[in-house]
Amino acid sequence: MVESAASTQLRRGVVGPCILALLSTGPRFGLQIVRELNDVGQLLTSQGTVYPLLSRLQEAGQVSSHWEVSDSERPRRYYSLTDVGRRDLELFREDWRQFSGSVGTLLQTIPSASTESEQS
Amino acid sequence: MVESAASTQLRRGVVGPCILALLSTGPRFGLQIVRELNDVGQLLTSQGTVYPLLSRLQEAGQVSSHWEVSDSERPRRYYSLTDVGRRDLELFREDWRQFSGSVGTLLQTIPSASTESEQS
DNA sequence: GTTTAACTCTTGCGACACAAGGTATGTTCA
DNA sequence: TGAACATACCTTGTGTCGCAAGAGTTAAAC
Numbered sequence A, B: 001m002v003e004s005a006a007s008t009q010l011r012r013g014v015v016g017p018c019i020l021a022l023l024s025t026g027p028r029f030g031l032q033i034v035r036e037l038n039d040v041g042q043l044l045t046s047q048g049t050v051y052p053l054l055s056r057l058q059e060a061g062q063v064s065s066h067w068e069v070s071d072s073e074r075p076r077r078y079y080s081l082t083d084v085g086r087r088d089l090e091l092f093r094e095d096w097r098q099f100s101g102s103v104g105t106l107l108q109t110i111p112s113a114s115t116e117s118e119q120s
Numbered sequence C: 001g002t003t004t005a006a007c008t009c010t011t012g013c014g015a016c017a018c019a020a021g022g023t024a025t026g027t028t029c030a
Numbered sequence D: 001t002g003a004a005c006a007t008a009c010c011t012t013g014t015g016t017c018g019c020a021a022g023a024g025t026t027a028a029a030c
Helices: A006-011 A016-024 A030-040 A048-059 A083-107 B006-011 B015-023 B030-041 B047-058 B083-107
Strands: A062-068 A073-081 B061-071 B074-079
Touching: A006 B083, A016 A030, A016 A048, A016 A062, A016 A073, A016 A083, A016 B083, A030 A048, A030 A073, A030 B047, A030 B074, A030 B083, A048 A062, A048 A073, A073 A083, A083 B006, A083 B015, A083 B030, A083 B083, B015 B030, B015 B047, B015 B074, B015 B083, B030 B047, B030 B074, B047 B074, B074 B083
Parallel strands: none
Antiparallel strands: A062 A073, B061 B074
16 A cells, blocks of 8 residues: 555665675674665665664675674674675676666657557 | 575566556557567566556556457557656656665775774 | 467465564663 | 663564466467
């Protein structure tokens, strides 16, 4: 029913690689990832997405994690990109390039100038 | 299990608008849409996608359809873009522009040169 | 008439983003 | 002290939608 979910569908299959891309610049903890993805825009709305996703990424060996407990701050679980993740990110870059290229091409198709309207 | 499905997820939310874009250049029937989307590349693999989708698009008022029965050919159901569909296609173009821009930006992030490895 | 291809459609499944809700820890401020 | 709040983590259930598989119909081919 809720049709606000248009962009939700677009995110499918993309959020994971985006996290990998983020992590390629350094380790981060969960909430931080949520915030940064939101800052980029249109990329994530909920923690309910990111935690299960991080688990899956870790299961797939694309990220690793370790707890960091300091006296001055809450315990946080930091995620880092693994070599596998780095390689898969590269593969995704190519996939995305091709895919978004195809979509872009199609979206630029010029509507037929004179649409022959069928008579009433 | 099947991991070939990586790009399947990417297609989510995109195939519908792509069909609208196709139809913006003229009416088409189902199988024809399948073929043309496949020709563009990475955009559709199965009729099991397109027919239910066309039903949804019609329910949403974005396309209309009519049967064309001629003596010389099999009966075909032709789909045409409606005004609603044309408007929604325009909206999607903007959504896609923003979304793919965000993803593209993220994917271009440069990995930190010297990854400070945490000591053991 | 039987086969084959073109065209239509349906069913069931799986992946995954998300909202909602739940727990634990630290900080703030009466 | 202790209530209230923010930060941080995680789980459960739901809905969407692309897809494989399969089925029915019509026309052409042999």
